[in-house]
Amino acid sequence: MLSGPAGVGKSTIVAYLREHHPDIWHSVSVTTRPQRPGEVDGIDRHFVDGPTFAGMVEADELLEHAQYAGHWYGTPRGAVEDKLAAGVPVLLEIEVQGARQVRRQLPDALLVFLAPPSWDELERRLRGRGTEPAEVIAARLATASIELAAEEEFDATIVNTSVPEAAEALVALMHAE
Numbered sequence: 339m340l341s342g343p344a345g346v347g348k349s350t351i352v353a354y355l356r357e358h359h360p361d362i363w364h365s366v367s368v369t370t371r372p373q374r375p376g377e378v379d380g381i382d383r384h385f386v387d388g389p390t391f392a393g394m395v396e397a398d399e400l401l402e403h404a405q406y407a408g409h410w411y412g413t414p415r416g417a418v419e420d421k422l423a424a425g426v427p428v429l430l431e432i433e434v435q436g437a438r439q440v441r442r443q444l445p446d447a448l449l450v451f452l453a454p455p456s457w458d459e460l461e462r463r464l465r466g467r468g469t470e471p472a473e474v475i476a477a478r479l480a481t482a483s484i485e486l487a488a489e490e491e492f493d494a495t496i497v498n499t500s501v502p503e504a505a506e507a508l509v510a511l512m513h514a515e
């Protein structure tokens with residue numbers, strides 16, 4: 339499982355793995371966040387409304403779930419359990435609160451923390467994303483510093499100096515399991 343602060347490049351690593359390591363199965367998260375241009379429902383995320391998400395939580399259909407930046411995210415339990423039972427390598431790309439829940443649910447899971455090369459680099463990436471108001475950026479930086487502090491809870495850390503190197507390091511860790 340790959341976690342780490344927002345802006346560190348988790349989704350870029352996932353995109354690289356989809357292309358270069360199609361044997362790894364990626365969980366498709368359920369989210370209440372609006373669909374972004376270019377995203378495909380059912381491939382990138384399952385886009386649902388709040389009541390639908392709440393119903394999934396109620397029915398215990400999610401392995402973990404967490405609120406992030408005002409929206410809900412969760413991992414569908416059934417698909418992950420089926421793949422694990424079939425011996426398929428499974429990758430979850432989730433934020434830190436969800437990672438803690440997976441640790442409790444699946445004690446054997448490998449929890450990998452993706453770290454930025456430096457705080458300055460992370461700050462640059464978080465600021466550089468768009469033209470958001472200063473308070474949005476400040477909130478994001480505050481969340482990122484809390485997320486960075488979670489690193490010690492993880493089984494391994496990979497520093498995202500380059501996407502192919504970090505992605506291949508993750509594959510090596512998964513195969514070593």
Ligand code: 5GP
Pocket residue numbers: 343344348367368371402403404406411412413431432433434435436437
């Ligand atoms: P995004 O809005 O870019 O899809 O995701 C925002 C954050 O939520 C990212 O840090 C991403 O790793 C995390 N995330 C995506 N899917 C899940 C999920 O199913 N569960 C949890 N806990 N976090 C998720």
